[in-house]
Amino acid sequence: MATIAVMLKIEGEGVACALRQAGEKLDTTNGQLVVDFSSVGRIDPAALAAMEEFARLADSRGVKLALRGVNIEVYKVLKLAKLAARFSFLS
Amino acid sequence: MPQLREDDCLSWGDALFLYLERPGMPLNIASVAVFDGAISLADCIEAVSSKLPLIPRFYQRVVIPPLNIGLPTWEYDPEFDIHNHIREVRLRRGNDADLKAAAAKILSVTMDRRHPLWDISLMQGLEGDRTALVVRAHHCLADGIAGVGLMNVLMDAEPTPIAPAKKAPRLRRPPRRAAGTSPLDGLINSYIKRLVTMQSEVAHLLQRALDGSQEESPSEAKRLLPEFPTPAERLPFNLVCHGPQKIAWGEIPMEQIKAVKEATGTTVNDVMITVLTAALRQYAELLGAKLKGRQLRIAAPVNTRGSGNPGDLGNRISFVSVSVPLGVRNPRKLLAAVRDKMQSLKNGHAAEFVGLVGGFVGMIPPALQALAGPVVSQLPISLCNTICTNVPGPQAPLYLLGHKMLRLYAYVPIGGEIGLNCAMLSYNGTAYFGFTGDAQAAPHLHRLEKFLRLSFAELQKAIGMRPHRPRQPAKRKIASVPKAVAQEEQNVLAASA
Numbered sequence: 001m002a003t004i005a006v007m008l009k010i011e012g013e014g015v016a017c018a019l020r021q022a023g024e025k026l027d028t029t030n031g032q033l034v035v036d037f038s039s040v041g042r043i044d045p046a047a048l049a050a051m052e053e054f055a056r057l058a059d060s061r062g063v064k065l066a067l068r069g070v071n072i073e074v075y076k077v078l079k080l081a082k083l084a085a086r087f088s089f090l091s
Numbered sequence: 092m093p094q095l096r097e098d099d100c101l102s103w104g105d106a107l108f109l110y111l112e113r114p115g116m117p118l119n120i121a122s123v124a125v126f127d128g129a130i131s132l133a134d135c136i137e138a139v140s141s142k143l144p145l146i147p148r149f150y151q152r153v154v155i156p157p158l159n160i161g162l163p164t165w166e167y168d169p170e171f172d173i174h175n176h177i178r179e180v181r182l183r184r185g186n187d188a189d190l191k192a193a194a195a196k197i198l199s200v201t202m203d204r205r206h207p208l209w210d211i212s213l214m215q216g217l218e219g220d221r222t223a224l225v226v227r228a229h230h231c232l233a234d235g236i237a238g239v240g241l242m243n244v245l246m247d248a249e250p251t252p253i254a255p256a257k258k259a260p261r262l263r264r265p266p267r268r269a270a271g272t273s274p275l276d277g278l279i280n281s282y283i284k285r286l287v288t289m290q291s292e293v294a295h296l297l298q299r300a301l302d303g304s305q306e307e308s309p310s311e312a313k314r315l316l317p318e319f320p321t322p323a324e325r326l327p328f329n330l331v332c333h334g335p336q337k338i339a340w341g342e343i344p345m346e347q348i349k350a351v352k353e354a355t356g357t358t359v360n361d362v363m364i365t366v367l368t369a370a371l372r373q374y375a376e377l378l379g380a381k382l383k384g385r386q387l388r389i390a391a392p393v394n395t396r397g398s399g400n401p402g403d404l405g406n407r408i409s410f411v412s413v414s415v416p417l418g419v420r421n422p423r424k425l426l427a428a429v430r431d432k433m434q435s436l437k438n439g440h441a442a443e444f445v446g447l448v449g450g451f452v453g454m455i456p457p458a459l460q461a462l463a464g465p466v467v468s469q470l471p472i473s474l475c476n477t478i479c480t481n482v483p484g485p486q487a488p489l490y491l492l493g494h495k496m497l498r499l500y501a502y503v504p505i506g507g508e509i510g511l512n513c514a515m516l517s518y519n520g521t522a523y524f525g526f527t528g529d530a531q532a533a534p535h536l537h538r539l540e541k542f543l544r545l546s547f548a549e550l551q552k553a554i555g556m557r558p559h560r561p562r563q564p565a566k567r568k569i570a571s572v573p574k575a576v577a578q579e580e581q582n583v584l585a586a587s588a
Binding site: 042043044045046048049052072073074076077079080081082084085 | 098142145146147148149232233234236237239240241243244245247248253485
């Protein structure tokens with residue numbers, strides 16, 4: 001499979017909404033999708049649910065997901081949610 | 092039957108919190124959150140239940156391998172029942188002192204290890220039409236930063252609650268261990284990873300030390316050696332903790348802390364540490380300490396992988412120790428001393444060094460750690476006088492079932508000879524200080540609330556600002572300690588020393 005990285009940047013609070021839109025990109029992504037989380041300071045319930053759905057969609061389409069610039073609080077929540085293993089992390 | 096995955100094992104750092112815990116001296120993180128309005132137990136259970144599927148770890152208990160050979164694992168609790176985790180407590184008088192006493196009682200007790208290590212106590216009957224939650228999670232499950240993240244998930248950012256559409260996970264059977272290697276699951280992999288990591292960290296630190304000695308002064312290399320290896324000079328509250336615990340709270344508006352920071356060219360953390368030091372000085376004096384020429388050694392947890400690989404952040408927490416002079420009574424000079432000290436620690440990579448030492452501790456086999464942990468946690472050795480955490484919390488209001496969270500006090504555990512600790516947490520524009528004290532080592536803990544207010548007011552005055560006029564606790568009079576009582580407690584302290 002060709003590894004073509006598609007970059008997406010999530011802005012601040014609208015994580016759930018942005019990830020739903022990003023989900024549409026999964027159909028046209030062949031390889032890896034890099035999502036920039038450097039502007040995301042916190043994860044609320046809706047965002048966490050959206051991340052799980054996003055990871056499930058990516059799995060089903062064979063797309064690898066990478067998160068860039070995740071802050072430590074968000075990372076720790078992903079770990080407790082057992083979602084951390086479904087993403088790779090880029091600094 | 093599912094195979095054991097890497098994230099089914101606790102890390103050595105997380106497991107250490109289990110080994111160090113002993114009855115009456117729990118190692119939990121916790122917070123007390125006060126909400127407006129009344130919240131019923133049934134509604135609280137329903138609200139938390141709706142969010143729980145987002146945090147599968149909260150359905151899992153810790154399973155210790157036979158004879159502690161190998162790392163503990165996370166396994167789904169086959170008897171999981173939300174009613175084991177959310178309880179109701181009715182306050183007798185309902186004032187803040189009553190809330191603190193009831194919360195301290197809850198926080199003094201270790202959790203039942205047969206079930207997932209978290210719980211929520213719904214404190215009913217709080218005056219002023221308010222309700223409080225005491226939220227606990229074992230330190231092996233989450234630290235202060237993760238705790239703030241959890242609050243963001245369990246609460247709502249809007250007054251109108253949004254229930255996530257997700258069902259509870261099917262509680263799968265415990266993972267299967269490969270025949271013949273079952274007691275060592277995860278351990279060998281963990282050791283190899285740790286060795287590789289430590290090798291690169293040693294090389295990195297040596298490189299920085301060499302760079303420093305070439306480009307800067309030779310004293311840079313000395314800064315790599317933190318003060319931790321030598322015992323701290325004891326203060327009155329450095330007695331072996333026997334419980335029960337007590338708690339006290341303070342609060343300062345962030346706006347005013349930032350104003351001091353701006354006026355003095357320091358940081359928010361510098362200002363908070365300065366105010367805490369001044370408050371602890373007054374408290375130590377209250378307990379009869381002579382402080383001329385003495386230092387207060389504060390241990391502060393720091394993340395040593397802030398800009399590194401986020402995949403490793405979970406257990407890369409280290410400590411820096413900050414020794415600040417207790418004899419400096421001029422608040423402006425004290426702030427300058429704290430600023431210089433913090434700056435020198437940032438330059439000196441002490442946290443990385445201590446983290447490395449922690450890495451070596453992690454190399455001790457779990458069986459030995461489990462045996463030694465409860466003993467070590469009672470040894471009369473003080474590597475610091477107090478532990479102080481400072482975690483930035485949500486800066487917008489959070490809600491539970493539409494009820495606004497009014498206040499949020501964090502809790503940090505005590506243990507060993509460290510009988511008084513402080514958790515600082517900012518929430519919605521206010522810095523909250525949560526003091527935890529051992530009843531014997533830190534008597535009259537509530538006096539710290541007044542000392543904190545006075546210390547900040549003195550600092551503001553010293554830099555020409557109008558002192559902060561705090562909100563007074565409802566119907567609470569801070570009485571002076573009767574001389575007879577003070578003398579009696581001094582005698583108890585002397586006898587215990």
